[in-house]
Structure formats: C-alpha cells, structure tokens
Amino acid sequence: MSPSNNPNQENSLIITGEVRKTPARRVSPAGVVINRFVLSHHSRQVEAGMPRQASCNITVTACGTALEDQLRQAQAGAQVRVSGFLSSVRNRYGNEQLVLHAENIETINR
Numbered sequence: 005m006s007p008s009n010n011p012n013q014e015n016s017l018i019i020t021g022e023v024r025k026t027p028a029r030r031v032s033p034a035g036v037v038i039n040r041f042v043l044s045h046h047s048r049q050v051e052a053g054m055p056r057q058a059s060c061n062i063t064v065t066a067c068g069t070a071l072e073d074q075l076r077q078a079q080a081g082a083q084v085r086v087s088g089f090l091s092s093v094r095n096r097y098g099n100e101q102l103v104l105h106a107e108n109i110e111t112i113n114r
Contacts, residue, residue, distance in 0.1 A: 018087045021045035026080045039066040066106040077111040085110045
C-alpha cells in the first residue's frame, strides 16, 4: 500500500515560536492565496532523562483565505502557535526543505 493510501499514516505538528518576518502574501496562477513566513522555535526539552535546548527555524505556508484573519495578528515578532502537517518542497536550488502547512494559527500573548 502506498503511503498516500494508508489511513494509518499520521502527519501533524503543533509548534510555538516567533514570526521572524511579516508573512509574504502571493496569489498562485490558480488564484489560491498563499502566505509564507519563517517561525523561530526555542525551548527546553528532556531527552533520555537529560535537559537540552531545542531550536529550529521552519517555513510555514498558509494556503487559502481561511487563515487570513489569523495571519493579520502574525506580524514580525509575534508569538504564535501553529498546527498543521509537514511536507517537503524543493527550493530554487533543488534542495529539499521541510515546510509546515498551517491549518490553524493562534497568537499567543506573553
């Protein structure tokens, strides 16, 4: 069974972090609104009983108009919680990059 047809495959992520730059908005040739920004995450985690720093930058893509109201609050420097699924895309240099496709974006007041 191919992965795309396997109902037991899970792909979900919830992550918090800081919006690095105000989301860039564009419209695809098919007329779909696409917003993209980089989320910077830093936290303390426990792995194998030992504390460690965890950090990453991940590109977040929000397609369609459903998330536009949520994105208005996601300006540079805002703390947000993003939930969605992961997929890889090839950048213009041919390298694969992991991207979080947002299904929900919530601003966190800290």
